[in-house]
Amino acid sequence: MSNTNQNDLRENQAIPTVDGEDYLLEVKNLVKYFPIKGGFFGRTVGQVKAVDGVSFHIKRGTTMGLVGESGCGKSTIGRTILRLHDKTSGQVLFNGQDIFSLSSSELRKLRPKLQIIFQDPYSSLSPRLPVGEIIGEAVREHNIVPAAEFDDYITDIMKQCGLQEFHKDRYPHEFSGGQRQRICIARALALKPEFILCDEPVSALDVSIQAQIINLLRELQKNFGLTYLFISHDLSVVEHISDTVGVMYLGNMVEFAETEKIFDHPLHPYTQALFSAIPVPDPNYKMDRIVLEGSIPSPANPPAGCKFHTRCSKCMEVCQYAAPHWKEVEPGHFCACHLYNDAQEQAEAEQAIPAKAPAADGKKA
Amino acid sequence: MKFNDKDKNDILAAKLNEQAEAQTAVDTTAASEEAYSLNDDRRVKVLSPGAMVAKRFFRNRIAVVGLVILAAMFLFSFLGGVISPYEEDQLFYTETIQKKEYAGAVRNNDFRFLASGDAKFDSAIQAQVVLAVTTGQDAVTYRDTTYHVNREGEDFYSVTTDGQATLVGIGYKDVVTSSVEGQKLPFDLVFATLKAYTNDEDAFELGGEQYTIAEGGVVEKGGEEVAFVSRYVINPISPDIFLSRDFQEQLVIALESGADKFTFTDENGESEYFIDYKPDVKNWVVRQETATRTYDRYAAPSAKHWLGTDRNGMDMLTRLMYGGRVSLVIGFIVELISLIIGVILGGLAGYFGKWVDFLIMRIVDIFYCIPSTPIIIILGAAMDTMGVDPQIRMLYLMLILGFLGWPGMARLVRGQILGLREQEFMVATEASGLRVSRRIFKHLVPNVIPQLIVSCTMGIGSTILIEATLSFLGLGVKFPFASWGNIINDVNNTFVLQNYWFIWIPAGICILLTVLAFNLVGDGLRDAFDPKMKR
Numbered sequence: 001m002s003n004t005n006q007n008d009l010r011e012n013q014a015i016p017t018v019d020g021e022d023y024l025l026e027v028k029n030l031v032k033y034f035p036i037k038g039g040f041f042g043r044t045v046g047q048v049k050a051v052d053g054v055s056f057h058i059k060r061g062t063t064m065g066l067v068g069e070s071g072c073g074k075s076t077i078g079r080t081i082l083r084l085h086d087k088t089s090g091q092v093l094f095n096g097q098d099i100f101s102l103s104s105s106e107l108r109k110l111r112p113k114l115q116i117i118f119q120d121p122y123s124s125l126s127p128r129l130p131v132g133e134i135i136g137e138a139v140r141e142h143n144i145v146p147a148a149e150f151d152d153y154i155t156d157i158m159k160q161c162g163l164q165e166f167h168k169d170r171y172p173h174e175f176s177g178g179q180r181q182r183i184c185i186a187r188a189l190a191l192k193p194e195f196i197l198c199d200e201p202v203s204a205l206d207v208s209i210q211a212q213i214i215n216l217l218r219e220l221q222k223n224f225g226l227t228y229l230f231i232s233h234d235l236s237v238v239e240h241i242s243d244t245v246g247v248m249y250l251g252n253m254v255e256f257a258e259t260e261k262i263f264d265h266p267l268h269p270y271t272q273a274l275f276s277a278i279p280v281p282d283p284n285y286k287m288d289r290i291v292l293e294g295s296i297p298s299p300a301n302p303p304a305g306c307k308f309h310t311r312c313s314k315c316m317e318v319c320q321y322a323a324p325h326w327k328e329v330e331p332g333h334f335c336a337c338h339l340y341n342d343a344q345e346q347a348e349a350e351q352a353i354p355a356k357a358p359a360a361d362g363k364k365a
Numbered sequence: 366m367k368f369n370d371k372d373k374n375d376i377l378a379a380k381l382n383e384q385a386e387a388q389t390a391v392d393t394t395a396a397s398e399e400a401y402s403l404n405d406d407r408r409v410k411v412l413s414p415g416a417m418v419a420k421r422f423f424r425n426r427i428a429v430v431g432l433v434i435l436a437a438m439f440l441f442s443f444l445g446g447v448i449s450p451y452e453e454d455q456l457f458y459t460e461t462i463q464k465k466e467y468a469g470a471v472r473n474n475d476f477r478f479l480a481s482g483d484a485k486f487d488s489a490i491q492a493q494v495v496l497a498v499t500t501g502q503d504a505v506t507y508r509d510t511t512y513h514v515n516r517e518g519e520d521f522y523s524v525t526t527d528g529q530a531t532l533v534g535i536g537y538k539d540v541v542t543s544s545v546e547g548q549k550l551p552f553d554l555v556f557a558t559l560k561a562y563t564n565d566e567d568a569f570e571l572g573g574e575q576y577t578i579a580e581g582g583v584v585e586k587g588g589e590e591v592a593f594v595s596r597y598v599i600n601p602i603s604p605d606i607f608l609s610r611d612f613q614e615q616l617v618i619a620l621e622s623g624a625d626k627f628t629f630t631d632e633n634g635e636s637e638y639f640i641d642y643k644p645d646v647k648n649w650v651v652r653q654e655t656a657t658r659t660y661d662r663y664a665a666p667s668a669k670h671w672l673g674t675d676r677n678g679m680d681m682l683t684r685l686m687y688g689g690r691v692s693l694v695i696g697f698i699v700e701l702i703s704l705i706i707g708v709i710l711g712g713l714a715g716y717f718g719k720w721v722d723f724l725i726m727r728i729v730d731i732f733y734c735i736p737s738t739p740i741i742i743i744l745g746a747a748m749d750t751m752g753v754d755p756q757i758r759m760l761y762l763m764l765i766l767g768f769l770g771w772p773g774m775a776r777l778v779r780g781q782i783l784g785l786r787e788q789e790f791m792v793a794t795e796a797s798g799l800r801v802s803r804r805i806f807k808h809l810v811p812n813v814i815p816q817l818i819v820s821c822t823m824g825i826g827s828t829i830l831i832e833a834t835l836s837f838l839g840l841g842v843k844f845p846f847a848s849w850g851n852i853i854n855d856v857n858n859t860f861v862l863q864n865y866w867f868i869w870i871p872a873g874i875c876i877l878l879t880v881l882a883f884n885l886v887g888d889g890l891r892d893a894f895d896p897k898m899k900r
Binding site for chain 1: 414788789790792793794795796797798799800803807808811812
């Protein structure tokens with residue numbers, strides 16, 4: 001929080017605190033369904049439940065990692081938070097303000113505070129604008145800096161992001177992938193954001209560049225007091241950069257905790273399976289992988305009960321019928337799994353099991 | 366090579382001097398050198414996408430050829446019309462020699478009769494005389510009177526009564542006419558002339574006067590012409606022509622000598638006359654050669670008209686220049702109209718999607734269903750009947766073609782924008798809260814422009830073809846305005862096609878070259894705009 005601009009902003013806005021904590025972003029039970037249109041008249045015949053009730057919060061100046069398989073709704077959450085998609089229900093609070101309650105002009109004013117870095121540095125830069133314009137056009141649009149300081153400001157931002165001043169007049173096609181990603185970061189940073197959604201920012205880059213970009217992001221966070229939501233497949237990257245980690249499966253968050261806690265002892269069977277797949281750079285290391293069977297079910301028709309039960313190695317009978325509660329299993333370590341039910345919850349969950357002859361084959365479904 | 370020590374020393378000293386100077390030069394320019402050092406920014410030339418496109422385009426030789434052809438065509442059409450000494454619809458005339466029927470001549474084979482004084486010599490007697498001559502009798506009796514038929518010369522007879530005492534009249538085939546118009550010759554003179562003429566005598570005496578008969582039958586008295594004798598009867602072909610005595614003489618001389626033409630000078634100057642014998646009616650037709658001012662039609666290429674003249678006697682080259690102007694302007698304006706409508710509607714459909722897209726695309730579908738050729742033909746015919754001014758007609762033509770052409774453009778733009786709208790850089794502009802107008806015009810439109818340029822370039826070529834087709838069919842640009850299409854329209858029969866190459870080949874080449882050039886340039890631009898092309 002060394003940056004003066006950020007401090008100015010904090011003085012201007014009343015920062016609501018929850019439980020004495022300073023949360024920049026709070027997501028409460030966010031739901032995003034995409035309608036499936038079908039039939040001759042284009043009626044909605046079904047819904048893709050991309051995000052099906054997700055809650056989390058990010059402290060100011062920290063990074064939250066969001067991991068999960070492809071198609072589990074990570075990117076959809078990110079874009080719904082930025083209101084690039086409309087929500088179906090739920091709440092997104094940014095500095096205590098519900099983003100979805102804003103009018104479009106208010107939203108436009110808020111836009112610079114919430115920025116995004118894309119996965120693909122090739123398609124995310126307009127091919128017909130010079131880099132200086134790409135970085136600077138929104139700065140000018142929102143009058144982030146006075147016109148007189150504009151050039152110096154852009155130069156400064158570019159230097160912060162490891163770009164040279166003369167790159168301003170060049171066009172995106174003249175840059176490598178890593179440089180392009182720096183341009184994307186500079187574009188986001190130039191608007192003096194408080195929150196940056198990093199939507200798999202390094203997965204299109206080679207490993208050496210990945211490290212550069214990750215380190216750049218960390219450095220910028222240190223300098224500007226940024227808050228990140230870092231979406232990635234790459235668990236080692238997430239472990240490296242994140243303060244807290246959320247694990248998603250098929251539109252639901254299954255586990256959320258501080259990075260050390262979740263990597264030390266993952267609670268949810270899915271998290272355990274996922275983390276067991278982290279490669280170890282040691283040829284003699286015998287990996288004890290938990291291999292998940294089958295593929296991720298369709299989010300348009302998710303399984304009843306716990307969505308993970310079709311692939312879970314520890315599946316119980318209740319899992320097939322009752323969805324597990326999202327609860328704090330350990331202090332600061334949230335999880336949604338029937339394994340951690342207390343007696344009362346277990347009893348409630350078992351009520352969901354249809355009254356029929358007790359299944360002979362018991363736990364394994 | 367051999368140096369002495371002094372030389373070596375000199376060389377060394379010079380070298381050291383040089384190095385020292387170079388060093389000071391480096392020192393003094395050190396500051397400026399920093400600016401010109403081989404920094405990354407100095408070494409790599411920065412090219413904007415436009416410059417890159419131009420560079421790639423000019424590497425494509427065929428496309429450059431197309432561009433050169435286009436430039437030449439533009440110069441030819443727009444500058445040529447100014448330079449050309451002639452107007453677009455200036456008519457040229459020429460003097461042509463035409464043979465017009467002038468007079469008719471016939472050799473007289475019927476007897477003509479002339480009564481002597483007041484003698485009774487009616488047609489019944491004349492018939493008896495003819496009968497006597499043909500049967501070889503020397504006397505006929507008619508109503509108790511005996512008429513003696515005396516042969517005086519070749520086809521010349523005198524008729525007497527009362528035992529040769531009284532001369533009743535004469536029968537003859539050679540015609541004697543007075544040299545003075547309308548004057549009747551005295552009987553004695555006719556008699557004497559015929560007597561001499563039929564007996565091939567060239568002089569006679571009458572009343573103490575000496576007459577001569579010159580060649581051709583001119584009867585002169587003391588060197589003065591008084592009459593003319595001839596076997597031929599000459600009449601003008603129409604009453605307004607007066608055949609002078611001289612002319613008739615000339616004609617008779619020509620007829621007798623068997624010539625087929627002769628020259629005669631009258632008050633209008635010298636002309637040549639052609640004589641045709643028509644055996645079926647046994648007469649001669651005389652034709653006069655006269656100079657007539659006519660349109661200089663289908664004139665062959667010459668120094669005055671480099672590509673000849675057309676059916677109307679207008680300069681081909683000038684028509685081609687003005688025609689190019691019309692064809693190119695129509696091509697551009699039509700394409701501009703479809704571009705404006707297409708970009709606006711396609712852009713709206715692509716950017717806003719949903720029902721706007723649905724509505725506009727259905728309109729496009731409807732426009733695609735319109736059979737454009739019949740519509741244009743019907744409208745052309747309607748304008749013909751309404752007698753629309755050719756200039757306004759040209760305007761209508763552009764509007765109609767433009768309105769029929771936009772759906773393709775709208776589809777292209779919509780497709781491009783639909784694709785671009787989902788690109789991440791457009792999401793980024795939304796995330797950074799840019800205005801909608803800026804997002805459309807700074808981010809979407811510049812990315813569609815390459816396709817538009819290519820499509821328009823090709824489109825102009827095909828519009829020129831459509832215009833040429835319509836003008837060829839007589840439905841497009843109308844006379845007096847030229848267009849390459851209606852120039853070719855002159856070739857509406859094989860005779861013109863075979864004999865007047867300069868009418869249709871240059872216009873055809875112009876159309877071919879221009880359309881080809883537009884297509885080449887369009888292809889070149891398409892390749893140049895494609896960033897994957899690394900030629």
